[in-house]
Amino acid sequence: MIPEGELLRSRVLTDLSPALSDVLDRRLDGYALLASRHSLLGDGDERGVITFEAGVPALAYHAGTDRGGPPALSDLGPPPYQFELYALEADALEFPHRADELRVRPGAVAERLADDPALADRTREAAGEAVGRGREDSIEAFLENEAAIEDIRQSAREEALDRATEWGFADAVGE
Amino acid sequence: MVEAFAVASGKGGTGKTTSTVALGMALADRYDVTVVDADTGMANLLFHAGLADVETTLHDVLVEGGVPVAEATYDRFGMSVVPCGTSLAAFEAAEPDRLREVVAELAADTDVLLLDSPATLNSKSAVLPIVLADRVVVVLNPTVPAVSDGLKVQEYALSYGSDIAGTIFNRARGDIEDITAKADRYFEGPTLATVPESDAVQAARSEGVPLFAHAPDCPAADAFRTAAERLSPNDGDADAVAERFRTAVIPDPP
Incomplete structure (x- = not known):
C-alpha cells in the first residue's frame, strides 16, 4: 500500500x-x-x-x-x-x-x-x-499570492534576526 | 581556490541528499570536490554514497578529542566524502559547533565544498551550514510546503550574510515552467535546473549508489549536470576562506 x-x-x-x-x-x-x-x-x-x-x-x-x-x-x-x-x-x-x-x-x-x-x-x-x-491551494495559486509570500519572507527574516544573538550568529548579520 | 555551498531545503523529503551527491559528481569533472554530511541528526549521505558500512564518520571527528577529519574522509565516485553515522549515542556525543573547524580544515584542501544541510531551521546546529556557506543551493519540489519552506531557508541565509546560488526544482512531473517562472520572482539567484521525476533515482537509492553511477545519462542526471554548470564556482583564496570559517560568526569571548 x-x-x-x-x-x-x-x-x-x-x-x-x-x-x-x-x-x-x-x-x-x-x-x-x-x-x-x-x-x-x-x-x-x-x-x-x-x-x-x-x-x-x-x-x-x-x-x-x-x-x-x-x-x-x-x-x-x-x-x-x-x-x-x-x-x-x-x-x-x-x-x-x-x-x-x-x-x-x-x-x-x-x-x-x-x-x-x-x-x-x-x-x-x-x-x-x-x-x-x-x-489545499495549487502551487500556482500560492505563487500568485504576493502578499502571503511577502509575509512568509518577512516572518523568516525577523525570526532569523531574533535568533542570531541566541545562536551566536550576531556577527554574521548585516555582513 | 574554494567555494563552499550549502545544499538546503526547509522540509524533509525533497531529494536534497540526492541533489548534493549529483551536483558533487557533476562538478568533480572539473573541480576537486568534497561533500560533507552536515546533517548530524539525521545522517543519510552514507546510504547514497555506498558508505553504509564505514566505521569512522564525522561524528567521531566532532567529539572532544576526536579523530582528524582525514580519517572520516573517503574517496568515492571521484569525490571526497565525509559521512555522518547513524548511531544515536555518537550523535549525542558530537558537538555540532565543531563543524566550523572541520569545514575550515577541509576548505584548505579542496576546490568545492558541498554541505548537505539539515532540512530544518529549528536549531543552531541545523542552521550553521547555511551560515558557513558562501552560497546556498535551495532544493525545492513544486509543492506549496516545499516552496514556502524554501523561502524561509532563503531568508535565513540572506539574513546571515550568505548568498543564494539558485534553486533546483526536484521531482517535477510534466512541464512546470509556469511554476518555476513564477517562483523565480521570489528567489534570489536563477533556477539552476528542473529535475524530472525519475524511476532511476529510486533505483539508484535501492542499489545504494549515486544517480550518476546508476544512470549517468538519464534526464534527471542531465538536469543536475546543467545545474552544476550554472553554479560556476568562484575562485577564492583557500587560506582566506579557511580563516573566514574559523573566525566568522564566532561571538567575542566573554
Missing part, C-alpha cells in the same frame, strides 16, 4: 518525543515503522506504520492486528520501539491518505505514544498552519 521510501534512521527508542519533534521540525513527508516491545523480544511481527504529511502524523496501521486509526496506536503498546524512519514524496502517500478509517488526529501520536502534550499542541498548531496557509 505504501511504496518503499528512503531510510533515514533506524534505532531503538525508549522515548518517541525527540524523534516525533524532529520529524515535525523537518516537515517530513514519509512514514515510520514501529515495532513494539513484543516484537523486540522476538514475539512475531508486531509492526505498526505511522505516516507523516509535512511532519504531521496522518494515518496509523498495525500489521499484527490489522487495525487502523486510533486502535492501531493502542495496539502498538508502550515503548521501547524499534523505530525506522523513511522519507517518501507526498504524492506517493496521497492514495493511502484517502483511507479515512486509518486516519489519526494530528496530536494523537504525541499524546498516546510519547505522552507529550506540549508536542501534541505544537503538532496541532503546525497542522492548523498548514491548512491556514492554503495547503
